[in-house]
Amino acid sequence: MELRRLVRGRVDWPDLERVVRELADRYDRDELRVRFLDADNWLSTPMVVDDDLFVKVITKQNTLVHTLFTTGRNLGAFSAGTEGFFERYETPFEMARHELEATERIRELGVNAPEPIEAFEVGDLGVVVLEYLPEFRTLDELDREHDRTLAPDLFGTLRTVHDAGLAHGDLRAENVLIRDDEIYFIDATNVSAAGREDARSYDLASALAALEPLIGPAAAIDAALASYSIEELLAASRFLDFVAIRPDHEFDAAGLKGELGKRATTDVDRGSDSTGSSWP
Template identity: 65%
Template structure:
């Protein structure tokens, strides 16, 4: 087994077959077809079952990698003089249960997310079942004109989450799906309740980091101002350098900071 697969904890075929048998039993089917999606994913093995459900199978190795990522993120927050607000999970089942509940909460406040079905364990793995959205693209897949058209909806949805005391915690282009012209949010991470204020600022910084490469810092900040006041943007500014250190964000942090500061003057 190569090192990257080992680190990612990809679930082997016999385990996937056990998961498939469990799903078939739960939904009174003779059998189900489990297709593994080709995805650069470190935290689960993503699958489609019967072209009806999107299923994440989370291994103990995935949970361990998540714990390591969480520790690194919290160290970055500590370096800013803030207490870390990301929380780790105790098990693969806990990871799947959290995402199920987070998806339910997002939908309850009127934000699009795939319909949550259930979360359960099979042997040592956690299994999350969601509605499968066919023919979706991620925000990263769109051209700049499409990104700009959807950017107001992105900030409006994020602001609604924050107004309802929720935070996403891992906002990036691949975690925002576009289906039938609308945004759907996936992969919310676990944030401590007493760290919500900082997590919201981090979310906003992540949204600006996601949009800047496509539409530029000036336009991203202009659109953000339609959903957030300047104090929120100034709080997000303090997280931009931290977000820039993440390998899944590549943007001009200094330019975004400058545009925020222009609005503050």
């Protein structure tokens, strides 16, 4: 956590006061109740305003850290035998605007996500404002049976995003929120249009990696096969080693590969048609 705080940096209090004053003016509120979140977030300073707005303040340092992450992720993509597909941002406002636009696109598909409100600049800071979702839990905060029940919905939601030609790019348990037994996607990242097919395979590998420690490899693959074919899962498996080296994923990559190998062999022996549909 201390390293995270150091890398993330801090927003000086006068700058935060300017952001809060700007929010008060924009939403015509005389006083604001602000609660800062001690979230494990490298790329912004998050806060809740009046229990109805979720606000992220993005600094130049956050943008620089994102660029470093993007370089590392693209090197990882190269190691999986594909071109890098993650894209970086030039300014804090560009980061804020992308998150707003990505959330808008996801919601247009009928996928649950916080309502996007606006993105703006205060000095050299980027600010994105979203609906605050109270009383949610992340995927890894549920019990095993609850996760097993929701796992097919997770892949079904991901299938909706992929069939629309989009990709999430940063799918992990912390970015899957559960509220009233419904799945919400947050924090989609920026991937290139040319690399979206590979990015979708990476999404699928990340979803398997997120679920494996929660429900086991067999149940995770069962859930994925409700929406994806075994061929699509095998294509995604080449990204598992890349996902495994990320510090925000801890899972049994060998167990997933072994289970996928067994499923593929069974599928060939049965001569059955593939489950799911292939994305464009």
